[in-house]
Amino acid sequence: MPDIASRTLAILSLLQAQREWSGDVLAARLGVTSRTIRRDFTRLRELGYPVEAARGPGGLYRLAPGTRLPPLVFDDEQAISIVLALQTAPSSVVGLDDAAARALRTLKDLMPPRLARRLQTFEVHQIDNAWDLAPPKVPSGMLTCLSTAAQQLQLVSFSYRACSGDAAEDVAAVVEPYKLVVWSGRWYFIGYDQRERSWLSYRLDRVENLHVPGWRFTPRQFPADDVTAFIQLQPDRGDDSDAWPCRGTVRMDCPVELVAKWAPGGANLAAIDESTTRITMGAWSWAGLLGLLCTFSCDFVIEGPPELTAAAGEMSRRLARSAKTGPVRS
Template structure:
């Protein structure tokens, strides 16, 4: 039988995993008697854990909400998820919340077991977010840790990308891991294309071992946030952005617009109005892309976008005038 302290921690860990536990199930999982389960539950209560008794044939237990926050236990995956969430919060929230997130992150790092501390220390995530209701793409925690470790160690990565199994593996120098719009991305120098590329992590299948170490390169512009914003506003190529970019106000909620906006910036103005910055290869095509949202539009700039809306309106009016008049159906008896 494990020592009392280890047994209490194991019992607490089980109680945190689901709402209700029967006494028999806890005894079986811990390989102890029902009497020992009852004694250990009483010890946890003395330590401040609000454990309620549940009526039943062999009794049951539930870890309830209390008036104070007692110490908590996390498994490895939970620790990784919490570290990522706090790191994002510390860099995106404002004021006291960002400071509190940073303190919580430091607290967690200090108590992590050594097998996990070194891996999580390498986890450095930049959040470049916008309003979205899209569910997050699933990404394995070990994948994020492995990529982040390669970024920190300046080790080349090889991976298969996408669904084409016949394509050769991509050879890259990884530089940053970012999260944006519910997705995870790797910013890396593509050795075969001799240029910067952005890869979705959920489409990557890593190959081992990692490649040789490399000397870090400098991103265009030198700032990861500015670089990423330029990539996603533009054509997807790190060398520049769309030649035509404009900003409008739409009479739609930001969440609605963000749901149908892949490459653009959506900012909430009021609950029913938002600001949209979008790019395209020409001004008329940009006006047409904005018109598809089917809402009242106010152009903030530039004037080329306003002229493009007028040009598009004339073109559509001419097209409608050329359309043949539909023949009415014959009368029916």
């Protein structure tokens, strides 16, 4: 019986790692006959695992989608990966914190002592970084709705709070959903807006009254090769104007493609011409905001607010004094 049980678990683990296996290959790998393998698969079906078999030399076996999630088998490295993922998962989806905690407790309770001792080395404590603004949370039902609509080629309609600098307005949208994206902790989805007749990205925390009216659409070819670059170059990609205590706008002598790649995820930007970009972003202090802007090592003109201009004057005087100071002697 122990041999049967361990072999059954080994087969299950192999089927989860690779979609399809030959019966002869499994028999050779496990050191048994093909007839024994066939009995093992009968046993798996009796346990509720949806195993499919194809006729032919040696037979082909694979796990098929079932009506319920059967018990899963993980090796040590897979178990450790799942525990680490549950401990470090971003909490940007409403309602998943408790589910993740329960899954983590279940895994730890079921682990053998040797693996539990090993996992003690991987206890993770997350520390908030003052420069990383916590991303807005989105409801899990919204993710499910958009993902299902994209898969079934169904239009979605919603009200969207579009932001441009410090201004915001609610607009109605009818969109062909394409893909969900997480960037810098913020949830977006990409789709073709039928009213605007263009591909756009939308911040999910700004979507309200999401509805699937039941209209289907014919899929289009996404025009960009790089989804990341597409999201980064959207002018309405960043945080709302009140997300940071200090927020300003500058005109920067730098191409928008370069600014988009290196600017914080919460920044909004727009191309003025091929070599000039307008960028609006925030920080915890005016000096900190200027420090972020200076990392681009290019000239920029402050468009507002006055507090940022005043801080720039004070920083320029401070830097001038620092430049005149001789080397520090110990």
